[in-house]
Amino acid sequence: MKSSLNVLLALLGLFVTSSLQFEFFEQMFGGQRQQSQQRQNVASDSSWYRQNYEAAHCSNYLCPGTLSCVHFPHHCPCAFPDNEEKAELGDGIAICASKGGYKAGETLRKIELARKGLL
Known part of the structure; x- marks a missing residue:
């Protein structure tokens, strides 16, 4: 009984560790990808400005x-x-x-x- 409990605890520990590891890597690489997308330079032409100008409503x-x-x-x-x-x-x-x-x-x-x- 004790050995099966130890095996169960070891498997649970592996599951928790691997789960945390995947979460860590997702935050490391997924989070950086999101930040790099947000920090891109605007276009070198006036398309960004024209898009915002055309979307603005003013009477x-x-x-x-x-x-x-x-x-x-x-x-x-x-x-x-x-x-x-x-x-x-x-x-x-x-x-x-x-x-x-x-x-x-x-x-x-x-x-x-x-x-x-x-x-």
Whole structure:
């Protein structure tokens, strides 16, 4: 009786060990395959952008740079608001320019000076 119990425990141990081993290898190789698929570069053409642009629904104006839906083109947000400032130039035209300098609003001041021909 004792020997059959030992054999049963040994078989159970082998089953658990092999099960854990397969799970380990599945996570090692299956998980890496999933991660590499998620980290692929986007296409070098504009197909990814066009696909997202065409899939976006907007009843007003769809901003080409951010795919935001706004009422007027000059209401489009900057794509990187932490690094850009938005300047409205008039006639419904707005641009996003890289923030410059250490003072708040310095970029907008320089754009205004350039518009006046002083910079």
